[in-house]
Amino acid sequence: MKKELVATVALLGGLLLPVAAFAVDTSTDTTGEYLDDAGITAKVKSSFAEDKRVQGRDISVRTDHGVVDLSGTVKSKLESDHATELATRIKAVKAVHNNLKVDGT
Numbered sequence: 267m268k269k270e271l272v273a274t275v276a277l278l279g280g281l282l283l284p285v286a287a288f289a290v291d292t293s294t295d296t297t298g299e300y301l302d303d304a305g306i307t308a309k310v311k312s313s314f315a316e317d318k319r320v321q322g323r324d325i326s327v328r329t330d331h332g333v334v335d336l337s338g339t340v341k342s343k344l345e346s347d348h349a350t351e352l353a354t355r356i357k358a359v360k361a362v363h364n365n366l367k368v369d370g371t
Contacts, residue, residue: 310359339366340367341368349364
């Protein structure tokens, strides 16, 4: 009986250990870094809203450690390039990854 209990506990431990490892927060973002990224995202979105050549409502902006990721759909390659240019102008932006798709219609 005792062997069965030990075997069961060992089996459960072996099965649950990977789950516990994934549950640990391994991010290195500090509160300041998170706020900086949120501020950059807000400034990029604001620059899109103020610009007549970019339809900012169709562009998703995500910032991580100062790197801006743009995704969504735009009407032209020119609009895509201009969105990248606007994002690059924001202070503290380290890089811009343009994942925008050009709508062919």
